[in-house]
Amino acid sequence: MSASIIRFDYQGQPVRFNAEGWLHATEIAARFGREPSMWLRQPDTVGYLAALARALGVEIKSSILEELSKINDLDSSKASTQAKLLRLSKATGLVKTKAGAPETGGGTWLHPKLAVAFARWLSQDFAVWCDLHIDDLLHGTQTPTKSAMQALDEAIAAMEADKAIASRCGMALARWKKSRKQHIKAVETATRRAQLLLGF
Structure with missing residues (x-):
């Protein structure tokens, strides 16, 4: 993950991406009264992460693949299951965490292909906004400082x-x-x- 952080504004609040388009999920989720781990502990989210990792050709250990294939059999109301789902989410390689305060880039970062799915969980309006900005960022059609x-x-x-x-x-x-x-x-x-x- 690149150290270069690019900032956009959504309704007057910062939304940060790194140069590869990874979304600073901790920072944005806080504005909606949520935490990324809430989304990452959902069986549907983990299933989506696993499918996306396969589609992108991300290498995942066979033991993790076996666990991922059984996520629908888990009781997601249990704390131990939620911890397992969170661990499996991170094992896909599409979720990265960095120690430190959110202001300095610490927190949870999501792969660009997850940004819109995560944004939908937060807000439909934010999902549309995020989709447009991820596309612009990845294709270089709009600079982040241009409103x-x-x-x-x-x-x-x-x-x-x-x-x-x-x-x-x-x-x-x-x-x-x-x-x-x-x-x-x-x-x-x-x-x-x-x-x-x-x-x-």
């Missing part, structure tokens, strides 16, 4: 600048006709994201 409003302002400014040039010059008009759809799409995309992120 949704900045992206919208930039898309509108680029469109208006090309439109102004187009009105003055025939060649620019031809270029405007070619780029018009791209600008409109960029403005529409930025508008939808701004609406999702800012709640309007």
